[in-house]
Structures are given as C-alpha cells and as structure tokens.
Amino acid sequence: MTQFQTIDIDDLQVGMYVIEFVRQDGDLAIKNSGFIHSAATIELLNKNGVKRIIIDPSRSKSKTEKEGTTLETVNASAKVTKPSGNDVSKALRLHSRGVSLQKLIHESIKKNRPFSATYAAEFTDLVVDFIESNPTAMGCATRIRKKDSYLLEHSLNVSVHLIQLAQHMKLSASDVQDVGLAGFLIDVGKIRIPDEILFKPGKVTKKEMEVIKGHVKLGEEYLQQQGYPEKIIKIVGQHHERLDGSGYPKKLSGDEICQFGRMIAIADVYDAVTADRPYRAGMTHQQALKILLSESQTRLDTTLVQHFIKCNGIFPEGTLVELSNGHVAMVFKENKDAPLRPVVKPFYSIKSKHYLAVKEIDLAKSESIKIVRQVKDSQLSIDFHKVFHEKMA
Numbered sequence: 001m002t003q004f005q006t007i008d009i010d011d012l013q014v015g016m017y018v019i020e021f022v023r024q025d026g027d028l029a030i031k032n033s034g035f036i037h038s039a040a041t042i043e044l045l046n047k048n049g050v051k052r053i054i055i056d057p058s059r060s061k062s063k064t065e066k067e068g069t070t071l072e073t074v075n076a077s078a079k080v081t082k083p084s085g086n087d088v089s090k091a092l093r094l095h096s097r098g099v100s101l102q103k104l105i106h107e108s109i110k111k112n113r114p115f116s117a118t119y120a121a122e123f124t125d126l127v128v129d130f131i132e133s134n135p136t137a138m139g140c141a142t143r144i145r146k147k148d149s150y151l152l153e154h155s156l157n158v159s160v161h162l163i164q165l166a167q168h169m170k171l172s173a174s175d176v177q178d179v180g181l182a183g184f185l186i187d188v189g190k191i192r193i194p195d196e197i198l199f200k201p202g203k204v205t206k207k208e209m210e211v212i213k214g215h216v217k218l219g220e221e222y223l224q225q226q227g228y229p230e231k232i233i234k235i236v237g238q239h240h241e242r243l244d245g246s247g248y249p250k251k252l253s254g255d256e257i258c259q260f261g262r263m264i265a266i267a268d269v270y271d272a273v274t275a276d277r278p279y280r281a282g283m284t285h286q287q288a289l290k291i292l293l294s295e296s297q298t299r300l301d302t303t304l305v306q307h308f309i310k311c312n313g314i315f316p317e318g319t320l321v322e323l324s325n326g327h328v329a330m331v332f333k334e335n336k337d338a339p340l341r342p343v344v345k346p347f348y349s350i351k352s353k354h355y356l357a358v359k360e361i362d363l364a365k366s367e368s369i370k371i372v373r374q375v376k377d378s379q380l381s382i383d384f385h386k387v388f389h390e391k392m393a
C-alpha cells in the first residue's frame, strides 16, 4: 500500500499530488489538496517560504497530464487582517495546521492507510520552537476552542500543554519533543472505535465503556505499526494509568508509571474537563486546576500538578473573565508583577447582552476595574471562537 511521503520543496515536481505543507516560513494554507499542474505553482510555493510538503505518490501523474483537481492555496495571513499585538494570531494559524494534520491522520486510519511517523514529529518540532520563543500564545490558541472539534483539537491541545509544562520544568530538548509528540498522538486509538459508540449522545453502557477504554491498546498497536519509537508508545500507553492503580489498561501504580506517563495524564485531564462536550459544559481554568489538585492527593503526581499550575498561572492568556463592571473579557497578556491584574480585552456586556467595541485594558493600571471570576463562553451562550475571529483576531 502506498504511503504519503514528505519531500523538500526542491524535490517537488509538476504532476505530484500535494496533501499538506509540513514546514514553511510563510502563512500559506492549503484550500484544496490537488495536483501541481505548472512550474509556476512550485515557484509560488517557493516564494511563500514553503519548505516541506506531504505528497501522495500513488496519485502523481506524468508532467503532461493536466486533468484532476489543481492544488489551491490561500494566504492564511490575509484571513487575519488586524494585527493582534502579540503572537496569538500566529499561534492560531499553527494550531489550525495541527488540526489539519490530525484530520489527515484520522482519514488515513479510517481508510487503513499507512501514515509516516515523520509528519507528526516534524509538526511537533514546529510547536516546540514556537512555544520556546513565545511560551503563552499557543496555550491561548488551545482556549479559543471551535465547537464540535473535540477529537481533533484535544490531542493537539494536550501536546501544547505538555510542551509548555516540559519547557517550564526545563527538561532536555529531546524530552520536550518526546512528550509533545506523545501528546499529539494520545488518542489515536479512538479513531478505531466505532463511531456509534464513540459519539453516542446518551450514556454509554458498561460494555461500551470497555470498548472505549480499548482505545489505549488500539493506539499502541497503531503506533507500533507506523514505526514510532518505543518511548513514545510507552507514554501514550500510560495516559489513563493512575498512581493509585485505579487507571487502565494495565492498572499500573506508583513507580510503574513513568514521569512522562504522569505528565500526559495531567494534561489529558486538564484539556478534557475544560472542553465543552455535548453532554456537559466545560469547566473554567480555575475549576480544572481544583480537579487536578484534588486528584493529586491520590491519582495524579502532586509535584507535577504543582508544576502544571505554576506553568499556567492563575489567568492564562485566552481564559475568559467577568469584570467588576459587568463586562466579559479575554485575558490577553499576563502581568508578571501583578498576576491578578492581567491585560484584558473586554468584548461583551452581561447586563445588556451585547457585544462591545474591543479595546485593551491593563488591569494593573486600572484601579476601578477588577476580575470578579472566570467564566466559560458556554455559560453565557456565546461562541467565543466565532467572536474572537470576527472581532479580536
């Protein structure tokens, strides 16, 4: 069975079928996968800083054949017209590329098609580099969630949280890369769970729950088939294990769970409980930290939970807060010297239920306005992902 290939831009030729860009300096995004029908397209990609590309060799044609869908690209930066003042827009673009890559992995698994281990590793490299130069913007992107994209966004978000945590703990570059990659692949086994069980709207039966729990083993098997390193498979295999032995699938306890297995469990719980699901609203950042703290008495590693809390802070970028004047704002930038008074962007009035013209307020310089509490957009019946892209990006 033919496998997708990653190639350098210098090896791209007319007739090849392009699936996705893996590495680039610019902001070009693929609108439609398709054939390279002319040398001019290659030149355009080159000019826009595209470096590495995923192609489908099974669909490549001779240079003279001109039939089939032509590759269509779009300048992603054109979609985000207003400068955001920090790297959040760049982070959102990288995040959406991660979601595209997750989609490709999901499709290849559904079609039982091999998918090279290098794509996810190369993408993880990019995220590691990005977070190194801007530790908070990618975390912000994880909090501007798209409705109904949980399965695609969750693994990517877990990866981001793990890279942030590993860098905060000053782990070695290869350890940061390993936990990031394992996070990106955390629930890959879920794609092999039948949709009618995985997406069942009501309560699942005991038997169905056992099938869902099987995603860990299915994930390990898939990663083995694809040639991922053993250390990555081990971390993924331990993401539902708990220190008191109450986890699954092996009911490991204490030292049987490696440090990275303990870290991935924390990031997994945090992202899962903060996400809105069809059967329950997501928790605020603060509520999620409380859950982690309570679990750290028995099931999660106490020291690592403390690191996670310190790494994320009280009001991380992208969280929503209610202000004392009745406005809802997004935390835009942390104030290191005044952690309770970040820079915020109010965008909605709770009292009058209407949107506001967005401006920036530095709460450290504004004595009259304070943060009252953290809120979730679902509590206010707002689609913040939509609002962010329409008003704040």
Ligand SMILES: [Fe+2]
Binding pocket: 186, 187, 215, 239, 240
């Ligand atoms: Fe899982």
